Amino acid sequence: MFSNMFTIAQRTITQMLRDPRTLVLIIIVPLVIASLFGVSIPDKMILNMTLPAMLATLILFFGFLLSGIAFLRERSLGTRERLMASPVSRIDILGGYLLGFLLFAILQTLILFFYSVYVLKVDFRGELWQIILFQILIGILAVSLGIFISAFARNEFQMVQFIPLIIVPQVFVCGLIFPVSQLPDYLQWLAKFLPLTYGIDGIRALMLEGKGLGDIGKEISVLVAYAGGLLILAGISLRRGHSA
DSSP states (O other): OOOHHHHHHHHHHHHTTOOOOOOOHIIIHHHHHHHHHHHHOOHHHHHHHHHHHHHHHHHHHHHHHHHHHHHHHHHHHTTTHHHHHSSSHHHHHHHHHHHHHHHHHHHHHHHHHHHHHSSSSOOOOOHHHHHHHHHHHHHHHHHHHHHHOOOGGGHHHHHTTTTTHTTTTHHHHTTSSOOGGGSSSHHHHHHHOOOOHHHHHHHHHHSSSSSOOGGGGHHHHHHHHHHHHHHHHHHHHHHHHHHO
């Protein structure tokens, strides 16, 4: 079982490394956006307060976009259909793709975080390994979301069109721009059901308040539940994508 999964993951990684657009999306674009964000906020205290939420948002956004487009490309090339027709199980297929995409999500997370700390000079109070581990959890959520949503798109353009529906509402509602407590009651209610809310709350608690993973059990539990649920739905959607 695991040998098939690792083989699919290795092939996925090799395929993505051959595509220059993948490397641009993983490294250059996030760094450009993070740089613009840092330059546009000259006040160091404000930057320290706002960048953790931006990190969570960028990890979710680019992880979703990268995995969704890459998974959709696998379908358009017929690779996924060949795997579905082979004796390889659906769990192997989904796990292999998840491991392959997750490697790039982790790489992107590390690049963004260390760029923020050592180039933008953002201060943080929590334990480094706990902050990175929580960001990786957000990356797992992003990859799971991208794989699932890709089942409903027929080309890369349609995948991009899901951004205003899936990502943008969370940006406005989940506390990145305005505190959730200052939003109307119905938007505060909506924010409780959006995963980015818990990603932002968790990373702020770790980086700004110096809390540990044990102190943000609620946020971790919600993100794990979302990621697990999306993976189950993604596994179900493989049959849908195969028949489409």
